[in-house]
Amino acid sequence: MKKWSIFLIGLIVTITAVVMGPALFVETKAVSKAPETDLDALKPTVSEKQDTDLPNIAILATGGTIAGTGSSSTETTGYKSGDLAIETLIEAVPEMKKIANISGEQIVNVDSTDITNEILLKLGKRINELLASDDVDGIVVTHGTDTLEETAYFLNLVVKSDKPVVLTAAMRPATAMSADGPFNLYNAVLLASDKSSRGKGVLVALNDRIASARNITKTNTTATDTFKSVENGYLGAIVGGKPYYYNETTRLNTTRSVFDISKIDALPQVDIIYGYQNSPTYMYTAAVKNGAKGIVVAAPGDGTLSSKALEGVQEAMKNGVVVVRSSRVGSGTVSPKEGFITSDSLNPQKARILLMLALTQTKDPVKIQEFYNQY
Ligand SMILES: NC(=O)C[C@H](N)C(=O)O
Numbered sequence: 001m002k003k004w005s006i007f008l009i010g011l012i013v014t015i016t017a018v019v020m021g022p023a024l025f026v027e028t029k030a031v032s033k034a035p036e037t038d039l040d041a042l043k044p045t046v047s048e049k050q051d052t053d054l055p056n057i058a059i060l061a062t063g064g065t066i067a068g069t070g071s072s073s074t075e076t077t078g079y080k081s082g083d084l085a086i087e088t089l090i091e092a093v094p095e096m097k098k099i100a101n102i103s104g105e106q107i108v109n110v111d112s113t114d115i116t117n118e119i120l121l122k123l124g125k126r127i128n129e130l131l132a133s134d135d136v137d138g139i140v141v142t143h144g145t146d147t148l149e150e151t152a153y154f155l156n157l158v159v160k161s162d163k164p165v166v167l168t169a170a171m172r173p174a175t176a177m178s179a180d181g182p183f184n185l186y187n188a189v190l191l192a193s194d195k196s197s198r199g200k201g202v203l204v205a206l207n208d209r210i211a212s213a214r215n216i217t218k219t220n221t222t223a224t225d226t227f228k229s230v231e232n233g234y235l236g237a238i239v240g241g242k243p244y245y246y247n248e249t250t251r252l253n254t255t256r257s258v259f260d261i262s263k264i265d266a267l268p269q270v271d272i273i274y275g276y277q278n279s280p281t282y283m284y285t286a287a288v289k290n291g292a293k294g295i296v297v298a299a300p301g302d303g304t305l306s307s308k309a310l311e312g313v314q315e316a317m318k319n320g321v322v323v324v325r326s327s328r329v330g331s332g333t334v335s336p337k338e339g340f341i342t343s344d345s346l347n348p349q350k351a352r353i354l355l356m357l358a359l360t361q362t363k364d365p366v367k368i369q370e371f372y373n374q375y
Contacts, residue, residue, distance in 0.1 A: 050101050055137035055193040057100040058130050059185075060123065061086035062151075063109040064144025066181040068173035077222065079173040081111040081144055089142065092174065093182045100138075100193045112144025115151060117267040117356070123151070124158045124261050131161035138164040138192030142185065145169045145218055145226065148204070152213035153350045156202035156253045157357055157375060158261045164197035165254075167204045167213070171224045180207070180224050187238050194243050200235060201253035210236040212249045214375070217347060219330070230331040231345065252374050259357045267356040270294035272348045274328060275309050284312025287321070294322045294355040298348035303327050303334035313340075322363055324372070326351040341365050344372045 050056075061067060063082025067089060070079030086104035096102050107123050108115075123141070130136045143151055152167045159165050168188035170181030188205040191197050202213040204227065211229045220226035236245040271287045273295055287295055295316055299305055303325035305313060313323050326343035327334050334342040343351035354375055358368045 055100050056135055057096075057102055057138050057140060057189050057192050058136050059086060059090065059102060059104045059140045059142065059189070060107050060126065061089065061104065061109065061142045062107050062112070062115065062119070062123065062144070064112050064142065064146075064148075064169050065173050066142050066144075066168070066170035066185065067109060068170075068175075070173045070175045073175060073177040076172050076176055079175070081173075082109045084174055085109065086142075089174070089181070089185065093186050096186055096189045100189050102189065110144075112147040112151070115144075115147055120151060120154050121261055121264065121267065124155055127155065127165060128158075128160050128262070131159070131163050131165075136163070138197070139166070140185070140188040140192050141165065141167045142188075143167050143169050145171060147349070148227075149213070149217050149347075150349050150353055152202050152204050152216065153346075154353045154357075156213035157257050157259045157354065159202060159254045160260070162199040162255050164192045164194070164200070165202045166192045166197070167202065168206060171222065171226060190238060190241065191243055196243060196245055199255075200245070201249055201251075203235070205238065208238050209234045210238065210243060210245065214249055214251050214253070214346075214350070217330070257375070258361070264360055268293035268359045270296065270352045270355045270359070272296045272298055272352055273309075273312070275299040275304075275306060279306060279308060281308050281312035281315070284309075284316050288316050288319045292316075292321055293359050294324070294352075296324045296326050296343065296348050296351045296355060298328040299325055300328060302332075303337075303340075303342055320363070322355065322359065322365065322368060324351050324355055324368075336369075341369050342372065346372065 065081050067084040068079045068081045069083040086106045090102055090104050108119055127139050130139060148167055148169050155165055166188045168184045170179060170184055172179045174181055184206055191203060191205050197203060204211040204213055204216045206227045207225055211234050215229045215232040216227055217230060218226050219228045233247055235247050236243060269292050271292045273283045275297060316323055324341045324343050325334055326348040333345040336342050346354060354371060358371045
């Protein structure tokens with residue numbers, strides 16, 4: 001009789017575990033969405049135990065190849081970008097939990113070419129909200145590589161904290177043999193956890209290097225070492241699990257930046273127009289007609305405007321559009337020229353980010369030129 005009752009209890013426990021097990025599993029896998037202002041969300045959504053000796057790092061995921069999946073371990077092009085949820089990325093790198101209390105939040109899950117101004121504002125506001133809390137010591141943003149430099153530079157201008165904000169990414173999808181995402185993510189958490197990363201502006205951690213958001217750019221379509229800090233160099237490197245800083249940027253950022261998005265719901269439309277042999281003026285006409293408030297010219301050489309481009313630029317300026325001369329060359333400073341704003345050493349895509357923010361404050365070309373000289 002006694003044996004039977006033990007057997008029955010055992011049977012009930014087993015059935016309950018089999019039925020409830022998957023339900024519990026699914027629940028812990030649920031993707032957390034970024035709430036608008038809910039401070040409860042400051043609590044970790046993924047890590048189980050809080051270690052009070054460790055820094056609290058929030059990972060905000062936006063998609064990209066780091067969350068990408070391919071059909072085989074050798075597929076490194078043609079895979080699906082922005083597929084895996086933040087929970088899966090965190091589970092893939094349990095080593096992070098030895099150096100930080102990790103929480104994860106899915107902002108969006110897209111290829112970085114689909115990052116819009118709305119997403120930039122949502123991300124920037126969320127980071128400021130998290131960093132204003134004593135419960136968060138640093139932020140890591142996972143992102144696609146294609147437009148990472150634009151988001152990084154935007155955050156560099158609008159984050160209102162000296163706490164570390166580190167962007168990272170991958171060139172090989174998570175399913176690839178020798179995927180670069182996991183170690184990049186680990187290194188980004190390492191950097192965000194380190195006190196020496198404070199007050200350095202927004203950082204980019206890729207391929208064991210530490211770069212400033214202002215100077216880093218993507219230079220190769222598919223190679224894993226695509227990100228370079230052309231001309232101005234890296235801030236440092238991560239060697240043997242330790243950050244080494246060697247340089248600092250002289251340009252204004254984060255707590256020293258005048259740009260404030262807290263009360264901004266939309267950014268002005270700024271377009272980039274490429275310069276090349278035989279290029280026509282109608283792109284300028286189209287930009288003006290479609291409501292552009294600013295145009296960045298990705299001009300040849302030292303920001304040289306062809307006669308046709310000059311016609312388009314003058315027409316746009318007459319219509320109240322602010323035009324900035326930048327260069328398609330990939331490195332170097334565009335020299336000043338009377339009557340035009342130049343992008344200093346910002347490439348066209350970063351010059352666009354600064355112009356959008358500048359236009360939230362002024363249309364005065366002298367003041368906008370000052371921003372290019374300072375940021
Ligand atoms: N390596 C990458 O992340 C490229 C991808 N197309 C993206 O930017 O989202």
